[in-house]
Amino acid sequence: MDSCISIHDIGFVRLVDTMGDDMAVVRAARVSYGEESKGDDADQKLINFMMSHNHGTPFEHINFTFHIKCPIFVARQWFRHRIGSFNEISLRYTEYEEQIWRPDAWRMNNQINKQSSGEGNFSEKEIECLNGEYDNAMDAAVITYNGLLERGVAREQARAVLPMAAYTEFYWTVNARSLFNFLKLRMADSAQKEIQDYAIAVYELAQPVAPWAFKAWESL
Amino acid sequence: MDSCISIHDIGFVRLVDTMGDDMAVVRAARVSYGEESKGDDADQKLINFMMSHNHGTPFEHINFTFHIKCPIFVARQWFRHRIGSFNEISLRYTEYEEQIWRPDAWRMNNQINKQSSGEGNFSEKEIECLNGEYDNAMDAAVITYNGLLERGVAREQARAVLPMAAYTEFYWTVNARSLFNFLKLRMADSAQKEIQDYAIAVYELAQPVAPWAFKAWESL
Amino acid sequence: MDSCISIHDIGFVRLVDTMGDDMAVVRAARVSYGEESKGDDADQKLINFMMSHNHGTPFEHINFTFHIKCPIFVARQWFRHRIGSFNEISLRYTEYEEQIWRPDAWRMNNQINKQSSGEGNFSEKEIECLNGEYDNAMDAAVITYNGLLERGVAREQARAVLPMAAYTEFYWTVNARSLFNFLKLRMADSAQKEIQDYAIAVYELAQPVAPWAFKAWESL
Amino acid sequence: MDSCISIHDIGFVRLVDTMGDDMAVVRAARVSYGEESKGDDADQKLINFMMSHNHGTPFEHINFTFHIKCPIFVARQWFRHRIGSFNEISLRYTEYEEQIWRPDAWRMNNQINKQSSGEGNFSEKEIECLNGEYDNAMDAAVITYNGLLERGVAREQARAVLPMAAYTEFYWTVNARSLFNFLKLRMADSAQKEIQDYAIAVYELAQPVAPWAFKAWESL
Numbered sequence: 086m087d088s089c090i091s092i093h094d095i096g097f098v099r100l101v102d103t104m105g106d107d108m109a110v111v112r113a114a115r116v117s118y119g120e121e122s123k124g125d126d127a128d129q130k131l132i133n134f135m136m137s138h139n140h141g142t143p144f145e146h147i148n149f150t151f152h153i154k155c156p157i158f159v160a161r162q163w164f165r166h167r168i169g170s171f172n173e174i175s176l177r178y179t180e181y182e183e184q185i186w187r188p189d190a191w192r193m194n195n196q197i198n199k200q201s202s203g204e205g206n207f208s209e210k211e212i213e214c215l216n217g218e219y220d221n222a223m224d225a226a227v228i229t230y231n232g233l234l235e236r237g238v239a240r241e242q243a244r245a246v247l248p249m250a251a252y253t254e255f256y257w258t259v260n261a262r263s264l265f266n267f268l269k270l271r272m273a274d275s276a277q278k279e280i281q282d283y284a285i286a287v288y289e290l291a292q293p294v295a296p297w298a299f300k301a302w303e304s305l
Numbered sequence: 306m307d308s309c310i311s312i313h314d315i316g317f318v319r320l321v322d323t324m325g326d327d328m329a330v331v332r333a334a335r336v337s338y339g340e341e342s343k344g345d346d347a348d349q350k351l352i353n354f355m356m357s358h359n360h361g362t363p364f365e366h367i368n369f370t371f372h373i374k375c376p377i378f379v380a381r382q383w384f385r386h387r388i389g390s391f392n393e394i395s396l397r398y399t400e401y402e403e404q405i406w407r408p409d410a411w412r413m414n415n416q417i418n419k420q421s422s423g424e425g426n427f428s429e430k431e432i433e434c435l436n437g438e439y440d441n442a443m444d445a446a447v448i449t450y451n452g453l454l455e456r457g458v459a460r461e462q463a464r465a466v467l468p469m470a471a472y473t474e475f476y477w478t479v480n481a482r483s484l485f486n487f488l489k490l491r492m493a494d495s496a497q498k499e500i501q502d503y504a505i506a507v508y509e510l511a512q513p514v515a516p517w518a519f520k521a522w523e524s525l
Numbered sequence: 526m527d528s529c530i531s532i533h534d535i536g537f538v539r540l541v542d543t544m545g546d547d548m549a550v551v552r553a554a555r556v557s558y559g560e561e562s563k564g565d566d567a568d569q570k571l572i573n574f575m576m577s578h579n580h581g582t583p584f585e586h587i588n589f590t591f592h593i594k595c596p597i598f599v600a601r602q603w604f605r606h607r608i609g610s611f612n613e614i615s616l617r618y619t620e621y622e623e624q625i626w627r628p629d630a631w632r633m634n635n636q637i638n639k640q641s642s643g644e645g646n647f648s649e650k651e652i653e654c655l656n657g658e659y660d661n662a663m664d665a666a667v668i669t670y671n672g673l674l675e676r677g678v679a680r681e682q683a684r685a686v687l688p689m690a691a692y693t694e695f696y697w698t699v700n701a702r703s704l705f706n707f708l709k710l711r712m713a714d715s716a717q718k719e720i721q722d723y724a725i726a727v728y729e730l731a732q733p734v735a736p737w738a739f740k741a742w743e744s745l
Numbered sequence: 746m747d748s749c750i751s752i753h754d755i756g757f758v759r760l761v762d763t764m765g766d767d768m769a770v771v772r773a774a775r776v777s778y779g780e781e782s783k784g785d786d787a788d789q790k791l792i793n794f795m796m797s798h799n800h801g802t803p804f805e806h807i808n809f810t811f812h813i814k815c816p817i818f819v820a821r822q823w824f825r826h827r828i829g830s831f832n833e834i835s836l837r838y839t840e841y842e843e844q845i846w847r848p849d850a851w852r853m854n855n856q857i858n859k860q861s862s863g864e865g866n867f868s869e870k871e872i873e874c875l876n877g878e879y880d881n882a883m884d885a886a887v888i889t890y891n892g893l894l895e896r897g898v899a900r901e902q903a904r905a906v907l908p909m910a911a912y913t914e915f916y917w918t919v920n921a922r923s924l925f926n927f928l929k930l931r932m933a934d935s936a937q938k939e940i941q942d943y944a945i946a947v948y949e950l951a952q953p954v955a956p957w958a959f960k961a962w963e964s965l
Contacts, residue, residue, distance in 0.1 A: 101332075104324030104368055112321075113392040113476040139710070145390035146478045148324055148368050155393075157821075158905055167827040170365035170480065172333040177861070178935065192899040200835070202899035215896060222889035223908050229882035233368075236875060239852040239862035241937045245818055245910035246882050256333040257478075258325075258366045258480070260390065270579070277901045279839065359930070377601075378685055387607040397641070397717065412679040421617070422679035435676060439701045442669035449662035456655060459632040459642035461717045465598055466662050470685035490799070497617065516545050530959045544764030544808055545918075553759075553832040553916040556812075560765075585830035586766055586809050593775075610805035610920065612773040696773040698765075698806045698920070700830065 090099060090286040093279075095252065096155050096183060098286040106136035107132060107148040107297040110261075114143040129297045136301035147295050151287065156186035158249040159280050166267050169259035176244040176253075181230065184252040185223045191215050192278065202278065264291060265302050310506040313499075315404060315472065316374050318506040325367040327352060327517040330481075334363040349517045356521035366517050367481035371507065376406035378469040379500050388489050389479035396464040396473075401450065404472040405443045411435050413500065422498065443468060484511060485522050529699045530726040533691065533719075534662065535624060536594050538726040545587040547572060547737040550701075554583040569737045576679035576741035587735050591727065596626035596632050598689040599720050606707050609699035616693075617681040621670070625693040663688060704731060705742050715745065750946040753939075755844060755912065756815050758946040765807040767792060767957040770921075774803040788956045796961035807921035807955050812949065816846035816911040819940050824925050829919035836904040836913075841890070844912040845883045851875050852938065862938065883908060924951060927961050 089099040111128045112121040114135055122128055135143050141236070155163070164171060189210055192202035207215065226248050233243040265286070271278065271284035292299045309319040331348045332341040334355055342348055355363050377382070384391060410420035411432060427435065446468050453463040480489070484507070490496060491504035512519045529539040551568045552561045554575055562568055575583050595603070604611060631652055632642035647655065666688050673683040699707070704727070710716065711724035732739045749759040771788045772781045775794055783786055795803050810901070824831055851872055852862035867875065886908050893903040919927070922945070930936065931944035952959045 091958065102324050104322050109322065109370070112841075116392055116394040116474050124813060134786065138715075142390055142392050146370055146392070146476060148478070150325065150329070153377060157909070161817075161824075164824055167829070170362055171825070172336055172362050172366070174336040188902055188905070192524055192902055193897050194894070194899045199795065205363065205897075207897075211896065212793065215898065217892065218889055218892055219906065222885055225882055225885050226908065229878055232878055233875065234854070234869065237853050237865075237867075238875065238919075239854045241862060242848055242852055242939075245816065245848070246908050248886065248906050248908055249817070250905035254336050256336060256366060258368070260478070263950065275578075291492065358935075376685065377689070381597075381601065381604075384601075384604055385611070391605070406685065408682055408685070412682055414674070422681060426611045427676075427677075432674065435673065435678065438669055438672055439686065441667055445662055445665050446688065449658055453660055454634070456651065457633050457645075457647075458655065459608065459634045461642065462628055462632055462719075465596065465626065465628070465690035466659065466688050468666065468686050469597070469686055495798075499682075510562050542764050542769065544762050545810065549762065549810070556832055556834040556914050556916060582830055582832050586810055586832070586916060588918070590806055591764065592771070610802055612776055612802050612806070614776040694776050696776060698808070700918070721866060 088290055090289060092282050092286055093186060093189060096243060098283060099152040100290040101152050102150040103294050107295045109146040110143045110298055113146045122195060129219045130296045133301045141262045144262040144298060145260040148258060149291055150256060150258045152256055154252055155283055156250050160253050160255065162280050168259055168263040171255055171257055173255035174253055177241040183227050186250045186252060187219060189294060198251050223250065261295060261298060310508055310509060312502050312506055313406060313409060318503060318510060319372040320510040321372050322370040323514050327515045329366040330363045330518055333366045351522045352517045361482045364482040364518060365480040368478060369484060369511055370476060370478045372476055374472055374474045375503055376470050377473050379503060380473050380475065382500050384484065388475060388483040391475055391477055394473055395473035397461040403447050406470045406472060407439060441472065481515060481518060530729060530732060532722050532726055533626060533629060538730060540721060540730040541592050542590040543734050547735045549586040550583045550738055553586045572737045573741045584702040584738060585700040586697060589697060589704060589731055592696055594692055594694045595723055596690050597693050599723060600693050600695065602720050606664050608703040608743045609697055611695055611697055613695035614693055616684040626690045626692060627659060663690065667698040701735060701738060702729045748950055750949060752942050752946055753846060753849060758943060759812040760950040760951060761812050768956045769806040770803045770958055775808045792957045793961045794939060800923045804922040807919040808918060809924060809951055810916060810918045812916055814912055814914045816910050817941055819943060820913050820915065821939050825930050828923040829917060831915050831917055833915035834913055837901040838890060843887050846910045847885040848878060883910065921955060921958060942960050
């Protein structure tokens with residue numbers, strides 16, 4: 086069960102637990118006691134019908150628990166998905182481990198669609214320079230954070246200086262219907278590349294749990 | 306896993322599947338990788354703290370799927386609980402099996418609190434009479450229903466004559482936090498006796514899955 | 526504000542209150558203080574973009590409260606929509622007013638799609654006959670219900686004999702995003718004709734509140 | 746309607762719109778057409794009964810839309826409340842205005858309860874020093890952010906260097922039941938002082954809308 090995919094440098098998506106599979110969808114759709122299956126063909130056809138006719142509730146009987154480590158700016162997008170359960174590490178309570186995300190590739194601003202990234206590439210020299218500036222700023226933030234703590238400032242206030250690139254961790258329990266919605270929005274080209282990477286990992290871990298349901302979803 | 310409790314005559318609550326247990330609560334509350342447990346005492350204490358301080362989200366990582374058969378008037382109360390997933394048998398689609406609930410004990414009207422039942426008892430003769438009237442009305446409803454179908458009336462219209470005592474079946478997936486809320490409201494004295502019977506069965510099937518969480522909840 | 530549409534015989538949909546309009550969508554999408562509008566054209570274009578790109582949250586800032594009177598079998602379908610707030614009259618508490626719905630047109634069973642209604646028509650003689658049987662069964666149910674009450678049976682038990690054709694009433698508060706989902710499913714051809722009639726009334730009352738949002742939704 | 750309370754330096758809570766009031770609760774609880782009120786005394790008593798008996802749904806018919814400007818670390822706590830609608834300004838799209846929160850009072854770490862703040866006070870000299878370090882780090886973050894943008898880095902990547910003290914803005918639509926839950930958790934002593942300040946402002950703006958409901962809630 087416990088399978089894990091690494092993302093970026095120290096991020097990850099880990100599948101912790103699941104409940105239900107394709108047969109849970111079939112069973113709920115048929116609400117029958119005893120002979121739940123009517124054979125592979127009929128069962129898969131039923132799943133396809135439910136998916137394509139917008140009958141979402143049977144897919145809510147498949148559930149997943151994930152453990153995720155990602156930068157805060159990714160977590161902020163993730164937590165907008167309200168149908169699901171989140172438990173996040175608290176920087177009010179926990180000793181912060183000084184782990185900061187850094188892009189492995191810098192993307193250019195998109196002149197046309199301002200909210201996404203553009204096509205061009207930075208030169209090697211530019212990349213070196215961007216990395217240097219970025220690292221300096223991140224180091225300064227962490228040094229300031231530790232300095233505030235050493236001077237006795239409350240952790241809940243000190244964390245205000247930490248950047249949105251700081252890593253966080255959380256548990257996420259979500260049903261397949263809500264997961265499909267998450268994947269649709271966060272695997273899309275319009276999503277930020279960083280969360281796309283996480284969404285793809287979520288997809289790869291979840292898909293084998295209910296291959297017919299995922300196939301039906303991908304055929305939409 | 307597949308345990309079932311019979312209710313009234315032909316009703317039941319069946320536990321179909323679960324995900325998570327007390328350790329899922331501990332794990333989510335600690336968001337730690339690796340050493341999730343800090344020993345039984347510390348773990349149970351953490352669960353008690355979460356419950357008593359209204360930190361509900363860790364309990365959302367425990368999930369249950371139930372299969373329930375109950376009269377429609379009970380299902381109507383059940384479906385008011387929005388945090389959860391329901392799939393009910395449809396009388397638009399399914400052949401109705403003519404199963405009607407009958408009270409195994411008639412309760413007197415409460416003169417003071419009009420919405421609940423009172424204290425007195427009916428005589429044996431009265432009970433016989435009530436049963437007779439009730440059965441006659443139920444038989445008439447079923448006969449009319451079948452008559453309408455035989456004359457070619459659409460099932461979705463014909464079902465309008467069926468009584469709220471008619472049995473229905475559904476699958477219910479719910480997390481422990483929402484389950485506790487259901488049990489609090491439906492095991493209460495103020496709840497209708499019929500749904501109390503179902504709620505108690507739900508409790509008995511769910512409690513062994515997460516005994517510390519249930520103990521903490523019962524101590525509230 | 527208080528506008529009402531009659532449905533079937535004594536049913537109705539009444540719009541009780543609203544919050545927000547097209548500008549509430551624009552405002553939330555722009556999160557700007559002060560100059561919320563950028564002119565009619567830009568504003569309407571923004572609404573169309575949000576709708577067509579699946580950005581649903583801005584539409585959640587428009588809210589409606591409806592008061593509805595409908596048969597229980599319609600209410601049962603309605604209450605399946607979990608994103609919204611319901612308060613229903615309780616037959617545990619309230620004196621029942623003996624109001625039973627009767628179809629104004631009988632529909633034939635569909636031989637192919639068993640869950641919907643077919644094409645044919647009943648003869649006038651058949652209709653007379655169906656009405657007679659139906660009314661007799663309904664009368665019998667109401668007489669039995671009243672008989673049980675007179676003998677002192679608790680209201681919460683006696684109501685089990687009432688048919689799903691009995692009228693109920695409820696308040697429903699719902700945001701525009703959830704309303705669109707309701708309308709999509711319940712105005713569809715595949716929905717039961719009886720709830721379609723209600724959904725159309727909901728549409729007619731809600732549409733003038735946010736004409737651009739509705740137009741964008743209808744263009745999907 | 747449009748009333749606003751300033752928080753900290755440039756933060757605010759603004760009440761944008763409301764729907765319903767105490768009578769909306771009464772109306773929904775009675776589901777009556779026409780004579781909704783039974784007089785002030787009876788109406789207020791009904792509200793108190795609903796609140797004290799955990800009948801939460803009638804309070805869902807009161808709705809509020811707020812516009813909030815707060816530091817990101819406050820918004821992160823706010824967005825954990827899933828029953829409600831959020832639209833936040835996006836730093837993927839919007840020109841960032843370089844507005845950073847700074848504590849107007851530094852709090853000491855609590856030696857016993859590590860997640861909250863302690864009792865002691867910093868000397869004036871210490872405060873000066875903390876402010877200096879904090880401002881330097883914030884300035885450095887903003888300079889780096891602007892530098893990355895000037896070099897052509899995509900906004901969605903550059904924002905990773907911004908601190909959690911950066912201001913954000915959002916619209917929040919929420920019903921009274923969910924609002925009460927928010928206030929209970931965020932006005933509590935255990936909440937971080939910074940979000941307490943916001944919660945108190947929310948309370949002050951919302952309370953006059955439904956004074957009986959708030960009074961009933963405060964009496965719990």
